[in-house]
Amino acid sequence: MARPKLQDVATRAGVSVTTVSRVLNNRGYLSDEVRARVNAAIAELGYRPDGIARSLIGRKSGLVGVIVPTVADPFFGELVAAIENALAERGYKVLLCDCQENPEREAEYLDLLQANRVDGVITSTHNREVRGYDAAELPLVAVDRRIGPRVPIVRGDNAAGGRLATEHLLARGARRPLLVTATDHPGNDRARAYRDVVAAHGIEPRVRAYGYSTPADERRALIETWLAETGADAVFATDDLTALMALEWAHKTGRRVPDDVRIVGYDGSAAVRLGMPGLTTVRQPIARLGARAAELIVDRIADPDAPPAAEPPLPVELRLGWTS
Amino acid sequence: MARPKLQDVATRAGVSVTTVSRVLNNRGYLSDEVRARVNAAIAELGYRPDGIARSLIGRKSGLVGVIVPTVADPFFGELVAAIENALAERGYKVLLCDCQENPEREAEYLDLLQANRVDGVITSTHNREVRGYDAAELPLVAVDRRIGPRVPIVRGDNAAGGRLATEHLLARGARRPLLVTATDHPGNDRARAYRDVVAAHGIEPRVRAYGYSTPADERRALIETWLAETGADAVFATDDLTALMALEWAHKTGRRVPDDVRIVGYDGSAAVRLGMPGLTTVRQPIARLGARAAELIVDRIADPDAPPAAEPPLPVELRLGWTS
DNA sequence: CTGAAAGCGCTTACAG
DNA sequence: CTGAAAGCGCTTACAG
Numbered sequence A, B: 001m002a003r004p005k006l007q008d009v010a011t012r013a014g015v016s017v018t019t020v021s022r023v024l025n026n027r028g029y030l031s032d033e034v035r036a037r038v039n040a041a042i043a044e045l046g047y048r049p050d051g052i053a054r055s056l057i058g059r060k061s062g063l064v065g066v067i068v069p070t071v072a073d074p075f076f077g078e079l080v081a082a083i084e085n086a087l088a089e090r091g092y093k094v095l096l097c098d099c100q101e102n103p104e105r106e107a108e109y110l111d112l113l114q115a116n117r118v119d120g121v122i123t124s125t126h127n128r129e130v131r132g133y134d135a136a137e138l139p140l141v142a143v144d145r146r147i148g149p150r151v152p153i154v155r156g157d158n159a160a161g162g163r164l165a166t167e168h169l170l171a172r173g174a175r176r177p178l179l180v181t182a183t184d185h186p187g188n189d190r191a192r193a194y195r196d197v198v199a200a201h202g203i204e205p206r207v208r209a210y211g212y213s214t215p216a217d218e219r220r221a222l223i224e225t226w227l228a229e230t231g232a233d234a235v236f237a238t239d240d241l242t243a244l245m246a247l248e249w250a251h252k253t254g255r256r257v258p259d260d261v262r263i264v265g266y267d268g269s270a271a272v273r274l275g276m277p278g279l280t281t282v283r284q285p286i287a288r289l290g291a292r293a294a295e296l297i298v299d300r301i302a303d304p305d306a307p308p309a310a311e312p313p314l315p316v317e318l319r320l321g322w323t324s
Numbered sequence C, D: 001c002t003g004a005a006a007g008c009g010c011t012t013a014c015a016g
Helices: A006-013 A017-025 A032-045 A051-057 A074-089 A103-115 A158-171 A189-200 A216-230 A240-252 A270-275 A286-302 B006-013 B017-025 B032-045 B051-057 B074-089 B103-115 B158-171 B189-200 B216-230 B240-252 B270-275 B286-302
Strands: A063-068 A093-098 A120-123 A140-143 A177-181 A206-209 A234-237 A262-267 A280-283 A317-319 B063-068 B093-098 B120-123 B140-143 B177-181 B206-209 B234-237 B262-267 B280-283 B317-319
Touching: A006 A017, A006 A032, A017 A032, A051 B051, A063 A074, A063 A103, A063 A286, A074 A093, A074 A240, A074 A270, A074 A286, A074 B074, A074 B093, A093 A103, A093 B074, A103 A120, A120 A286, A140 A286, A158 A177, A158 A189, A158 A234, A158 A262, A158 A280, A158 A317, A177 A189, A177 A216, A189 A206, A206 A216, A216 A240, A216 B270, A234 A240, A240 A262, A240 A270, A240 B270, A270 B216, A270 B240, A270 B270, B006 B017, B006 B032, B017 B032, B063 B074, B063 B103, B063 B286, B074 B093, B074 B240, B074 B270, B074 B286, B093 B103, B103 B120, B120 B286, B140 B286, B158 B177, B158 B189, B158 B234, B158 B262, B158 B280, B158 B317, B177 B189, B177 B216, B189 B206, B206 B216, B216 B240, B234 B240, B240 B262, B240 B270
Parallel strands: A063 A093, A063 A120, A120 A140, A177 A206, A177 A234, A234 A262, A262 A280, B063 B093, B063 B120, B120 B140, B177 B206, B177 B234, B234 B262, B262 B280
Antiparallel strands: A093 B093, A280 A317, B280 B317
């Protein structure tokens, strides 16, 4: 038989569709007898309410769009897992938008999400020129990204993380620490902290930025060039994969780690902690970031006009390995 | 103003809703003049059709459920990215179901997906006792997992992969190669290949299985125990994270790699290739697995009753690093 | 070439 | 305590 509908249940239970709907939604008064009969009919038919029809009526679809650069990156994979988990607990489903690191797709996705009436969007990409977020009259939450004045930002304490990493490298004897990061713009608090710390120690900053959309191979080549040309005796990479590239370079070129070159990464995703527990890294509270973003978007969906409170950055932690 | 609806566009263009719908769907005859007027109205109003309403009418929602153990694992993250990408090209959206490695959630998700009228489901978990897949009259595609006779399986060539890895270790001089895998059941072609190859060389098999749901820390402890107790001079791990745990153990215990112990992993996700290019591993064609799964589910949605053709396993490739 | 009307599967005032 | 009817925003035969 085709999927049973409300009417089928009603017929079988000998009541009206209204009554069935009431039982389903547990609203209004119902005699126990009717309730029991309806529930029996539901069970017998294996009836399941059609979420689509429900969405069409209520204002909400129960869907939250999650836009990420790509879940192939363990940091974002773990973040999305946490978001999905927290949203599922609250009855929301995740429509995944994986931009494949491509800024154009982000704008398309935003459109698509609105067409599909998502109740809200969590975005965590770093494209700086995506239009459409202002126009979108959607509840929005950003993860570690500035969208606009009305969009709350969930993030780790980047300033503290940058400081921890840099101070640690200096404490371990580094005198020529190199910062490798995605972009070196003013909003990059990890870079700023690095600069502040080295300046306080009278050390000249060495900063290299590869840009978000640099393909992995190119990035690796760049990093290897930089490591060689700067004569760095330490590397602070603002993500773990980059740190691991530096580690690999050291291995290939016969440098001893940490004696010749100390290495600190950033993020501390479960995958990296599992696979490379030896990597010293600044561990972000990824699960908490995801959970908090989920909470916030649910709040904003409930009350879209509430002025966004400033989110205190979540604490990060230096995790020591043998690479430093 | 509230989100404009079809009626608003019709009023503005001075036509009926039927006509607007025709323009939108490009069906039936339309004078160029009307078409232009309608398009202008759409643009002026910033109208976007409501996907929910469309879904309610057509039989399809344009949604595909993707069930994974967790996207926090780089292999599944990359797989999901590939699936999402391929589905997006075909006009489908992904409803992400991250089971957090928890079998119970899989059954709940299956329910939820049906309630939300997804057009099909791609599943890639390895829970063996999940009920509901038979009852679900949904188009279904499995990735590297046996669900039932009518469900096509997309997978890499596990037998070839197991053979490549094991033969390679023996060729490098291993005489006591240890296989570390999730479960050692008859359907595990990687394990079977390992056994066949060592048997052909007159070597006694050493196999250890940790079970899918073993938490990371426990898994690490197990692996370290096994490595020590078996006196292995080589490890074939059927996933890269496990291989990296072995590598870490070697580092901690002062073993030289590959001289004292050779290590080969499995999967070769981009994250691992990026972060640990030195790891010898069997590289799965993750992007192709995802793309193929997407193709298949779209086909099955179009023709749910077509008998599933046997999918030839996709080729894998041994990637040499310095760990072997 | 264009429109009025029915209907997708539900929920929700409004009656009774 | 229960039901008939309208309506969510679209599409699609069916007329004209």
